Amino acid sequence: MPASATTAEGARVPTQHDLDTLSRQLNRPVRDVVEIPARCVCGNPLVAATAPRLGNGIPFPTTFYLTHPVLTAAASRLEASGLMTEMTDRLAVDAELAAGYQRAHESYIAARTAIGERAGTGPVPEINGISAGGMPTRVKCLHVLVGHALAAGPGVNPLGDEALAALAQWWTADACQCEGAWDDQAPVPIKDLSRHVKHLNALAAEETQAQAVQPDVAPAAAAKQDGAEAAAADAAADVARTDRAG
Numbered sequence: 586m587p588a589s590a591t592t593a594e595g596a597r598v599p600t601q602h603d604l605d606t607l608s609r610q611l612n613r614p615v616r617d618v619v620e621i622p623a624r625c626v627c628g629n630p631l632v633a634a635t636a637p638r639l640g641n642g643i644p645f646p647t648t649f650y651l652t653h654p655v656l657t658a659a660a661s662r663l664e665a666s667g668l669m670t671e672m673t674d675r676l677a678v679d680a681e682l683a684a685g686y687q688r689a690h691e692s693y694i695a696a697r698t699a700i701g702e703r704a705g706t707g708p709v710p711e712i713n714g715i716s717a718g719g720m721p722t723r724v725k726c727l728h729v730l731v732g733h734a735l736a737a738g739p740g741v742n743p744l745g746d747e748a749l750a751a752l753a754q755w756w757t758a759d760a761c762q763c764e765g766a767w768d769d770q771a772p773v774p775i776k777d778l779s780r781h782v783k784h785l786n787a788l789a790a791e792e793t794q795a796q797a798v799q800p801d802v803a804p805a806a807a808a809k810q811d812g813a814e815a816a817a818a819d820a821a822a823d824v825a826r827t828d829r830a831g
C-alpha cells in the first residue's frame with residue numbers, strides 16, 4: 586500500500602496550532618478554514634479546506650487549498666513546465682481520461698457540499714455545478730488538482746494523481762519535509778496581504794462567472810486577469826521561498 590496523506594476522520598477539525606501553522610505556511614492569516622483534509626506524516630497540514638461561503642458572504646468554490654510550501658513550489662514548477670497544456674490537450678482526445686476527470690469534478694462538488702454541511706455554512710446555490718482548477722474540461726491550476734488528490738486520496742482525480750506522481754522528485758507522502766520549509770518560530774501573521782485577498786476573491790469570482798450567464802463581460806475579464814497575475818506572483822514567490830529553504 587502506498588502511503589496516503591489523506592487525513593483520518595477525527596483529525597480533520599483544525600486546532601489553533603493547525604491554524605497558526607497554516608498562517609505561517611502561507612505567510613498570511615487564514616480565514617474560513619474549516620477542515621484539514623490532508624496532513625504530512627508528521628501531522629502538519631498539507632491542504633486546507635475552506636468553507637464554500639466565506640465569512641464576508643462571498644461564495645468560494647475552491648475548497649481544497651494546498652498550503653505546504655514544498656508542495657506549492659513543486660506544483661508551481663510543474664505548471665511552469667507546461668504540464669497543464671499537455672493535460673488539457675489529452676482531455677480533448679482521451680475519452681476515458683475525460684470521463685474520469687468529469688467524475689473528479691462531480692466528486693469535488695460533493696465533497697464541498699459535505700464540508701459545507703459539516704461546517705454549517707448552508708447551501709451555496711451560486712456555485713452549483715462549479716468546481717475549480719478548470720474541471721471538468723480543462724486544467725487551469727495544478728495546485729487545485731494536487732490539493733484535491735491529497736484530500737480525496739488516490740483514484741478520485743486522475744490528473745491530480747498524475748500531477749502528484751510527477752512532483753515525486755520534490756515531495757512524496759511518506760517523507761516529512763517540514764523542517765525549514767517555513768519559519769515555525771515566526772509570529773503568526775495577523776496582517777492580511779491585500780494581494781492574496783484580491784487573488785482569492787478574483788479566483789472565486791472567476792469560477793463563479795465562468796459558467797454563469799454574464800451579460801456584462803468586462804468585470805469577469807478584469808477578475809480573470811487579476812487572478813492570473815496574482816497566481817503568477819504567488820508561483821514566483823513559492824519557488825523563491827523553497828529555493829532559499831533548499
Ligand SMILES: [Zn+2]
Pocket residue numbers: 625626627628629760761762763764
Ligand atoms: Zn512534516
